[in-house]
Amino acid sequence: xxxxxxxxxxxxxxxxxxxxxxxxxxxxxxxxxxxxxxxxxxxxxxxxxxxxxxxxxxxxxxxxxxxxxxxxxxxxxxxxxxxxxxxxxxxxxxxxxxxxxxxxxxxxxxxxxxxxxxxxxxxxxxxxxxxxxxxxxxxxxxxxxxxxxxxxxxxxxxxxxxxxxxxxxxxxxxxxxxxxxxxxxxxxxxxxxxxxxxxxxxxxxxxxxxxxxxxxxxxxxxxxxxxxxxxxxxxxxxxxxxxxxxxxxxxxxxxxxxxxxxx
Amino acid sequence: xxxxxxxxxxxxxxxxxxxxxxxxxxxxxxxxxxxxxxxxxxxxxxxxxxxxxxxxxxxxxxxxxxxxxxxxxxxxxxxxxxxxxxxxxxxxxxxxxxxxxxxxxxxxxxxxxxxxxxxxxxxxxxxxxxxxxxxxxxxxxxxxxxxxxxxxxxxxxxxxxxxxxxxxxxxxxxxxxxxxxxxxxxxxxxxxxxxxxxxxxxxxxxxxxxxxxxxxxxxxxxxxxxxxxxxxxxxxxxxxxxxxxxxxxxxxxxxxxxxxxxxxxxxxxxxxxxxxxxx
Numbered sequence: 001x002x003x004x005x006x007x008x009x010x011x012x013x014x015x016x017x018x019x020x021x022x023x024x025x026x027x028x029x030x031x032x033x034x035x036x037x038x039x040x041x042x043x044x045x046x047x048x049x050x051x052x053x054x055x056x057x058x059x060x061x062x063x064x065x066x067x068x069x070x071x072x073x074x075x076x077x078x079x080x081x082x083x084x085x086x087x088x089x090x091x092x093x094x095x096x097x098x099x100x101x102x103x104x105x106x107x108x109x110x111x112x113x114x115x116x117x118x119x120x121x122x123x124x125x126x127x128x129x130x131x132x133x134x135x136x137x138x139x140x141x142x143x144x145x146x147x148x149x150x151x152x153x154x155x156x157x158x159x160x161x162x163x164x165x166x167x168x169x170x171x172x173x174x175x176x177x178x179x180x181x182x183x184x185x186x187x188x189x190x191x192x193x194x195x196x197x198x199x200x201x202x203x204x205x206x207x208x209x210x211x212x213x214x215x216x217x218x219x220x221x222x223x224x225x226x227x228x229x230x231x232x233x234x235x236x237x238x239x240x241x242x243x244x245x246x247x248x249x250x251x252x253x254x255x256x257x258x259x260x261x262x263x
Numbered sequence: 264x265x266x267x268x269x270x271x272x273x274x275x276x277x278x279x280x281x282x283x284x285x286x287x288x289x290x291x292x293x294x295x296x297x298x299x300x301x302x303x304x305x306x307x308x309x310x311x312x313x314x315x316x317x318x319x320x321x322x323x324x325x326x327x328x329x330x331x332x333x334x335x336x337x338x339x340x341x342x343x344x345x346x347x348x349x350x351x352x353x354x355x356x357x358x359x360x361x362x363x364x365x366x367x368x369x370x371x372x373x374x375x376x377x378x379x380x381x382x383x384x385x386x387x388x389x390x391x392x393x394x395x396x397x398x399x400x401x402x403x404x405x406x407x408x409x410x411x412x413x414x415x416x417x418x419x420x421x422x423x424x425x426x427x428x429x430x431x432x433x434x435x436x437x438x439x440x441x442x443x444x445x446x447x448x449x450x451x452x453x454x455x456x457x458x459x460x461x462x463x464x465x466x467x468x469x470x471x472x473x474x475x476x477x478x479x480x481x482x483x484x485x486x487x488x489x490x491x492x493x494x495x496x497x498x499x500x501x502x503x504x505x506x507x508x509x510x511x512x513x514x515x516x517x518x519x520x521x522x523x524x525x526x527x528x529x530x531x532x533x534x535x536x537x538x539x540x541x542x
């Protein structure tokens with residue numbers, strides 16, 4: 001880690017094969033880089049939207065599966081599969097599904113009489129939303145699994161006695177279930193937040209950052225600089241800016257968690 | 264009336280269940296279907312459900328042997344299991360001490376551990392490669408295992424801290440009164456109670472390692488030591504127009520070992536949960 005902090009102050013000269021000291025030059029260049037600011041926006045929208053949807057959907061799923069319907073075990077096993085798939089493969093898979101010529105999704109939309117479905121992965125208006133959608137599809141199960149594991153470990157007699165006391169199902173969820181699983185929710189959300197902040201492999205598989213810059217996340221931009229253009233110093237500096245941003249965000253969050261625990 | 268509304272809500276629940284199942288399985292089913300097609304049949308909409316076995320055999324033969332996915336899979340399996348075992352062996356006592364021994368600054372230590380995860384793999388790939396070269400383990404399995412253990416520890420520790428925190432400290436105290444030292448308390452009393460946590464942590468660690476490719480791409484050069492995700496990533500960079508049938512077959516081949524693994528382990532999750540619930 002420290003090593004990469006070190007090289008963030010340098011520039012690698014491939015022709016001469018040596019490092020030139022730039023001081024804060026890389027950082028200055030980043031801050032005046034349009035692509036950097038656009039990728040912050042892309043990353044921010046993606047983390048924000050995906051995280052909110054995933055948490056709400058994941059928690060609802062956990063409560064839903066708490067009903068122990070027949071066959072729910074089987075569906076649970078299905079539900080977990082997206083999460084264990086390699087994100088690069090997930091990206092490729094959705095590229096096939098969303099293919100404008102022969103993808104199943106647009107064929108399905110066509111069945112409802114919509115003639116000009118969006119070209120999901122080529123139209124900059126849609127690509128980011130497509131990326132977010134695939135992220136949600138893949139990672140809602142993560143939130144679900146963590147919350148569900150906690151939910152299952154809760155003592156059942158609490159729910160029984162609440163039911164005996166005549167509490168409605170909604171009230172039970174609001175006043176008993178949610179507070180009891182809240183620490184698991186926060187935990188899952190933090191990890192998902194961190195991972196989605198550094199989303200790289202899904203972008204690599206699905207859009208490769210394009211078209212244009214519409215899906216270039218911070219971490220993809222850093223990858224591009226480091227491994228396509230061999231600008232290790234610039235890429236490291238970029239990563240450090242990410243770490244700083246994430247740490248600030250995280251400490252703000254940590255202040256907020258104990259407050260939740262006391263409720 | 265109440266029975267009627269109960270029947271209604273039940274059926275709504277079941278419809279929801281089916282919808283969830285479809286949304287979850289449909290893309291993966293499509294992947295399976297594509298993996299049974301000839302290159303030229305990919306463009307057929309909607310794809311026919313007829314499966315020609317000779318094509319299936321051809322696709323899977325190409326992926327498993329010509330692209331040497333058999334050896335990659337075995338290799339990934341070895342690396343993943345070693346990393347998971349190591350991270351659990353190191354992570355469980357770490358989580359225990361962070362949860363129980365109120366050492367000054369343990370909060371700080373645990374947040375620092377978590378912050379290691381903020382580092383995008385992109386940023387550490389090159390430094391890791393250089394460190395592994397320095398240790399003379401670049402391009403070996405050990406060279407992958409070391410960074411992977413480092414990557415999975417934060418996750419493992421944080422999951423387990425949560426589970427240890429849930430166990431009332433009275434249990435520790437009771438064990439101590441009975442004359443157990445800290446290690447025995449951990450191994451014989453607490454370990455069975457956090458078993459579901461250990462299983463969950465192990466599964467997550469396995470998933471992340473099974474799918475990691477960026478570090479792998481840098482540390483491993485030789486074809487023989489490639490892990491599955493490294494080989495997967497090669498699909499995109501090597502050939503511009505993607506051979507979808509091959510790509511889909513690769514996807515299926517990547518998925519199956521994990522699928523088998525998670526199904527085998529699911530029984531343990533249920534056992535662990537019931538064991539934890541008895542108390």
